[in-house]
Amino acid sequence: MKLGVASIAATLGLLCASSVLAQAAADKRRSGYDTMSARIQAMQRDDLQNPGMLWVADGEVLWKKIFGISFSCAHCHGDAKQTMKGVAAKYPDWDPIEKRPVDLGQRINLCRTRHQLVLPLPPESVELLGLEAYVAHQSRGMPLAPSSAKELVEPRERGRRQYEQRIGQLNLSCAQCHDERAGKSLAGSTIPEGHVNGYPTYRLEWQGLGSLQRRLRNCLSGVRAEPPPFNSIEMVELELYLAQRSAGMKVESPAVRP
Amino acid sequence: MARTLIHAPSTARKGEVMEIRTLIAHPMETGYRAGSDGRTLPRDIIRRFSCRYNGEVVFSADLYPAISANPYLAFSVVANASGTLSFTWEGDNGFAQTENASITVA
Amino acid sequence: MTRIAVAPTLSRRQLMAAGLGVGLAVTWRPARALSDELAGALRGFTGGAPTKEGRVNFDIAPLVENGNTVPITLTVQSPMSAADYVQAVAVFNEKNPQREVVSCKLSPAMGKAVVSTRIRLATTQQLVAVAKMSDGSYWTHTVDVVVTLAACIE
Numbered sequence: 370m371k372l373g374v375a376s377i378a379a380t381l382g383l384l385c386a387s388s389v390l391a392q393a394a395a396d397k398r399r400s401g402y403d404t405m406s407a408r409i410q411a412m413q414r415d416d417l418q419n420p421g422m423l424w425v426a427d428g429e430v431l432w433k434k435i436f437g438i439s440f441s442c443a444h445c446h447g448d449a450k451q452t453m454k455g456v457a458a459k460y461p462d463w464d465p466i467e468k469r470p471v472d473l474g475q476r477i478n479l480c481r482t483r484h485q486l487v488l489p490l491p492p493e494s495v496e497l498l499g500l501e502a503y504v505a506h507q508s509r510g511m512p513l514a515p516s517s518a519k520e521l522v523e524p525r526e527r528g529r530r531q532y533e534q535r536i537g538q539l540n541l542s543c544a545q546c547h548d549e550r551a552g553k554s555l556a557g558s559t560i561p562e563g564h565v566n567g568y569p570t571y572r573l574e575w576q577g578l579g580s581l582q583r584r585l586r587n588c589l590s591g592v593r594a595e596p597p598p599f600n601s602i603e604m605v606e607l608e609l610y611l612a613q614r615s616a617g618m619k620v621e622s623p624a625v626r627p
Numbered sequence: 628m629a630r631t632l633i634h635a636p637s638t639a640r641k642g643e644v645m646e647i648r649t650l651i652a653h654p655m656e657t658g659y660r661a662g663s664d665g666r667t668l669p670r671d672i673i674r675r676f677s678c679r680y681n682g683e684v685v686f687s688a689d690l691y692p693a694i695s696a697n698p699y700l701a702f703s704v705v706a707n708a709s710g711t712l713s714f715t716w717e718g719d720n721g722f723a724q725t726e727n728a729s730i731t732v733a
Numbered sequence: 734m735t736r737i738a739v740a741p742t743l744s745r746r747q748l749m750a751a752g753l754g755v756g757l758a759v760t761w762r763p764a765r766a767l768s769d770e771l772a773g774a775l776r777g778f779t780g781g782a783p784t785k786e787g788r789v790n791f792d793i794a795p796l797v798e799n800g801n802t803v804p805i806t807l808t809v810q811s812p813m814s815a816a817d818y819v820q821a822v823a824v825f826n827e828k829n830p831q832r833e834v835v836s837c838k839l840s841p842a843m844g845k846a847v848v849s850t851r852i853r854l855a856t857t858q859q860l861v862a863v864a865k866m867s868d869g870s871y872w873t874h875t876v877d878v879v880v881t882l883a884a885c886i887e
Contacts, residue, residue, distance in 0.1 A: 557881030576696035593884030
């Protein structure tokens with residue numbers, strides 16, 4: 370009896386150790402946080418220093434605001450700290466009514482038009498970013514867990530092909546910088562792996578908070594390609610692939626990045 | 628009213644040095660940047676920050692366009708009496724905002 | 734016959750000179766020469782009074798990832814008592830459109846002369862932090878900062 374228990378415990382111990390080791394060995398990915406200097410890391414870690422928290426505070430107020438003549442987010446969703454846990458971590462997700470993938474910002478606007486019966490908020494507006502930051506913040510510390518809806522398989526594959534496609538006047542693909550040359554320097558800055566676990570992000574370059582779409586547009590300008598419009602299907606399919614690429618990494622929203 | 632985040636303890640022992648951290652949402656437009664139409668955007672910054680402890684100014688700062696957007700200021704104040712810590716930001720275009728924090732000193 | 738290579742030995746005089754040189758390099762730090770722009774801005778703050786290097790520590794990264802938001806901390810050694818405290822501390826830059834960065838008034842009620850904020854730096858340049866003490870003395874710390882630009886901007 371004692372031997373049995375001991376051997377079960379030993380086996381479990383071995384299994385745990387080996388799975389931890391396997392995880393540690395398998396996941397060599399580095400978040401943008403890891404490539405930043407200590408001072409900027411400290412800016413992200415401390416909620417009273419992280420400028421992104423100003424938008425989270427805005428979002429907390431907007432969550433309870435009654436828009437138009439209808440009702441607030443809180444009316445249906447209650448306390449976001451409970452109901453929104455893990456929600457942002459699975460976006461972009463499949464919307465069965467629109468029959469297309471949607472990211473978190475688009476989902477918030479769909480709630481507004483379908484349920485709250487108000488106009489959608491413009492992309493990158495202070496209010497939309499505030500709500501996105503507030504909702505994404507409720508997933509902080511949880512692993513990115515992209516939705517496994519089967520309708521997302523093909524859009525995600527199209528996103529992956531975009532990622533590997535050379536584009537722009539500089540004829541570069543995302544993969545060339547962020548897969549092949551991550552860790553090397555581009556004009557004095559370290560090339561990050563390009564993970565999406567911190568959005569919306571306070572980018573020091575913007576001195577403001579912005580969405581993943583805004584950051585992707587910066588990349589596209591960087592290779593002198595024409596960025597597609599906000600909320601175009603190409604953008605969301607790329608976001609879909611990027612979320613899968615970063616799956617399992619801890620959500621840091623709102624992150625701080627150079 | 629701009630969004631602010633303030634860290635000031637609500638209670639402290641007499642003589643304790645309290646760490647105060649303040650963050651306020653403000654673009655701090657320098658007055659040197661060109662807008663998308665090529666014209667220089669007018670300056671719009673917070674010019675002065677002051678911290679009062681029970682009415683007396685304990686720390687103040689004159690800010691210039693070289694201070695980053697969403698200005699962050701951290702400093703310390705010795706807890707000596709219960710009362711109010713008040714933080715005031717003033718700037719261009721009549722910007723003026725005060726936030727208060729109560730402090731109980733044992 | 735084996736040939737043994739012998740390293741040339743330094744004469745005692747040469748050794749002493751080398752040692753003295755190393756000693757000088759370590760212990761003697763001459764006052765940093767400020768650029769004219771910075772010197773002028775500093776004069777505006779001090780009214781022409783003499784300044785000494787020391788007592789102020791200007792903590793800033795020597796290599797900055799993004800010049801738009803650079804965290805800094807100014808620490809001044811002082812008991813911050815009513816008799817001996819830091820009255821003011823200011824930062825000036827060399828190559829931004831204007832020299833002033835921030836100017837703070839302190840009081841003994843602060844307990845510690847430590848101020849943190851975030852500043853903008855247009856380009857690689859020299860910066861100086863200056864503190865005025867209650868006894869009227871001025872102390873400075875000069876730093877050189879390299880500023881890199883973010884890649885892939887709007």
